[in-house]
Every structure is written in C-alpha cells, then in structure tokens.
Amino acid sequence: MDKAAKIYIAGHNGLVGSAIWKNLESKGYTNLIGRDSKTLDLRNQVEVEAFFATEKPEYVYLAAAKVGGIVANNTYRADFIYENLMIQNNIIHCAWKYKVKKLLFLGSTCIYPRDAAQPMAENCLLTDILEYTNEPYAIAKIAGLKLCESYNLQYGTNFIAVMPTNLYGPNDNFDLEKSHVLPALIRKMYLGSCLEKGDWNAIKSDLNRFPITGVDGTADEHSIIEVLEKFGIKTNGSSQHTKNISVDVWGSGKPMREFLWSEEMADACVFIMEQVDFKVLAALSGEKDVRNCHINIGTGKEISIKGLASLIKEKVGFNGSIVFDASKPDGTMRKLTDPSKLHTLGWKHQIEIEEGIERILKWYLKS
Numbered sequence: 001m002d003k004a005a006k007i008y009i010a011g012h013n014g015l016v017g018s019a020i021w022k023n024l025e026s027k028g029y030t031n032l033i034g035r036d037s038k039t040l041d042l043r044n045q046v047e048v049e050a051f052f053a054t055e056k057p058e059y060v061y062l063a064a065a066k067v068g069g070i071v072a073n074n075t076y077r078a079d080f081i082y083e084n085l086m087i088q089n090n091i092i093h094c095a096w097k098y099k100v101k102k103l104l105f106l107g108s109t110c111i112y113p114r115d116a117a118q119p120m121a122e123n124c125l126l127t128d129i130l131e132y133t134n135e136p137y138a139i140a141k142i143a144g145l146k147l148c149e150s151y152n153l154q155y156g157t158n159f160i161a162v163m164p165t166n167l168y169g170p171n172d173n174f175d176l177e178k179s180h181v182l183p184a185l186i187r188k189m190y191l192g193s194c195l196e197k198g199d200w201n202a203i204k205s206d207l208n209r210f211p212i213t214g215v216d217g218t219a220d221e222h223s224i225i226e227v228l229e230k231f232g233i234k235t236n237g238s239s240q241h242t243k244n245i246s247v248d249v250w251g252s253g254k255p256m257r258e259f260l261w262s263e264e265m266a267d268a269c270v271f272i273m274e275q276v277d278f279k280v281l282a283a284l285s286g287e288k289d290v291r292n293c294h295i296n297i298g299t300g301k302e303i304s305i306k307g308l309a310s311l312i313k314e315k316v317g318f319n320g321s322i323v324f325d326a327s328k329p330d331g332t333m334r335k336l337t338d339p340s341k342l343h344t345l346g347w348k349h350q351i352e353i354e355e356g357i358e359r360i361l362k363w364y365l366k367s
Contacts, residue, residue: 001029007031010063015262043083109296120296134331149294165259165337168259170263181250212231232323251328252326256304259303295341300340
C-alpha cells in the first residue's frame with residue numbers, strides 16, 4: 001500500500017477499528033477516512049453506495065460489526081445476524097463495484113464448530129455444528145468470509161478474511177449488559193473494590209463515564225447499589241460501605257479462552273494487507289477446491305475463565321469473593337486458535353495476558 005493511498009476503516013471508533021487506525025498512522029499512512037454511525041449507517045445500502053461513489057477508497061478494513069458477549073449474543077439474536085449481514089453485504093459488494101484494490105474483513109473464531117479439535121485450524125470450518133449461544137453472529141461472520149472468497153473466485157478481487165481470537169484493549173466496551181468477559185470482569189472488580197473502600201466518588205465518576213442501564217453518578221447510593229447488584233456486584237445484604245463484597249461470574253469458570261491485545265491484532269491486520277494476497281492464501285490452502293483461505297489471528301495460548309477472574313482480581317486489588325453461577329451457560333468449553341498459518345506468513349504476537357491486563361486496567365482508569 002502506498003503511504004498516501006486512501007484507506008477506509010469501517011468501524012474506526014471501535015476496539016478493532018481504532019487500533020487499526022492508530023497502527024496505520026504509526027506506520028506513516030496519511031490518507032485515512034472513517035465515518036461514525038450517525039454520519040453513515042452501514043446497514044443502509046443507499047448510504048453505503050453513495051459513500052463509495054463519492055470517496056472511492058483504494059483499500060478497506062471492514063472492522064465494523066455488532067458485537068457483544070454471551071449475554072448480548074444470546075439475547076439479541078435477530079439483531080446480531082441481521083445487522084452484521086447488512087453491514088458486510090453492503091461494504092463488500094461496494095468494494096467490488098468501486099474497484100477497491102484490497103479489502104480485509106474481520107470475523108471471529110466463533111465461526112468454528114462448538115466441538116472442534118483443539119487448537120482450531122482454518123480447515124475445521126463447517127465440519128460440525130456451531131455453539132448455540134452465538135450461532136446467529138457466527139453464521140453472519142461465515143457469510144462474510146464466504147462472500148469475500150466468492151467475489152475473489154468470480155471477479156478476481158483481492159479480499160482477505162481474518163479471524164481474530166477474543167480481543168481486549170483501548171476503546172473496549174465496558175457496558176456490563178453487552179461487554180465481553182474480560183472488560184466486564186475488569187469493571188465489576190474495580191467497582192467491587194471501590195465498594196470495599198466506600199469510595200463513592202470513584203463509583204459515581206465511573207457511572208458518569210459509563211452509565212449502567214440509565215443509572216449514572218447523579219443517582220442516590222441506594223439506586224446505585226441496586227443496579228450494581230443486578231449485574232452481580234453484591235454487598236450481600238450488609239451496609240453500603242461493607243467490605244463483604246462479591247462479584248458474580250457467568251458459568252462454571254471451567255471454559256478455556258484465548259485473548260489477544262487489540263493493538264497487536266491491528267499490527268497483524270496491517271501486516272497482512274501489506275504483505276499477503278489472496279492468491280498466496282489460495283496456494284497455501286493446499287485444497288483442490290479453493291476454500292478456507294482465511295487467516296486465524298491469535299496467540300495459541302489459553303486461560304480458564306476462573307484463572308482469568310483470579311488474575312484480574314489480583315491486578316485490580318479486589319479483596320472480595322468471586323462467585324461462579326453454574327446455572328448460567330458456559331458457552332464453548334474451548335476456543336483455542338491454531339495461528340501457524342499466520343506464523344508461516346511472518347507474524348507472531350508479543351504481549352501476554354498478564355501484561356495485557358495491566359495495560360487495559362491502566363487505560364480504563366485513565367479513560
């Protein structure tokens with residue numbers, strides 16, 4: 001990519017898109033464009049068409065998506081499949097129509113079967129059933145991957161799909177109703193720690209930045225206690241300044257998860273856009289029929305949810321108890337990627353989970 005090439009980052013304000021934007025800027029790219037959802041509704045075909053016709057980007061990072069954790073995925077099933085399909089279809093089709101030189105589509109490792117052999121290589125796609133709790137989102141992402149593959153085969157485009165593992169980092173979503181497990185645990189234990197200390201100024205400041213179901217720092221202490229308990233940050237029936245605080249975690253704590261620092265994911269994405277073409281991936285697949293040309297982006301390392309919760313508790317300085325609610329779904333028990341294809345192409349992660357949690361906690365407290 002030429003440093004002055006016009007590059008569109010769809011979803012540039014989110015966890016993924018903002019990390020890609022920052023990485024591109026650090027590498028000297030000077031013609032980056034983005035639109036927030038109020039300016040451009042990516043679900044709207046007419047608006048997306050008008051944007052591409054006017055701007056004519058040369059390269060596209062498709063990082064825009066409706067995302068969330070297990071609660072959100074299982075609750076808003078229709079929203080997750082509909083909105084993601086619309087966003088992907090509109091952007092990928094317009095990228096072909098307006099002759100984009102290269103597009104990178106970001107999916108998710110939830111595309112792989114629930115009971116896939118571990119670690120999960122790219123060729124296990126569509127070999128068994130999906131995890132039910134996030135099936136609509138997974139199907140949407142599989143459709144996006146296949147859309148890229150199909151345009152490449154029919155029209156000769158250079159559209160590449162990557163499947164990052166669970167991400168965390170700057171600009172993560174800390175909404176306790178919709179966030180993924182790691183940022184949710186960071187916030188829950190931070191608020192639990194504040195309750196232990198009776199630090200209501202810190203609690204109210206946090207709620208002013210990120211209100212919980214409409215409750216912000218202007219609410220009275222009783223209302224705040226109620227909303228915190230609704231999301232599993234509990235005073236256990238004692239006074240509001242108690243040190244007897246507990247934090248609920250969905251599931252048994254046994255599932256294993258892999259986590260990648262978002263800025264490293266962004267570096268991998270820029271590396272792939274700069275160095276890797278679809279023809280190379282098609283040759284690497286080694287299959288008679290061209291398929292599974294997508295690339296896993298991960299660490300190849302995993303930690304249990306229980307281990308993650310304990311690590312976050314230590315880093316935050318929370319002294320209360322962690323209560324695992326086994327009546328809630330665990331989701332897939334293991335989701336470990338096989339990143340060997342990416343390693344072969346020349347990229348490998350550097351930041352491990354202990355350092356990453358320290359970084360995200362520092363960012364959260366400063367944000």
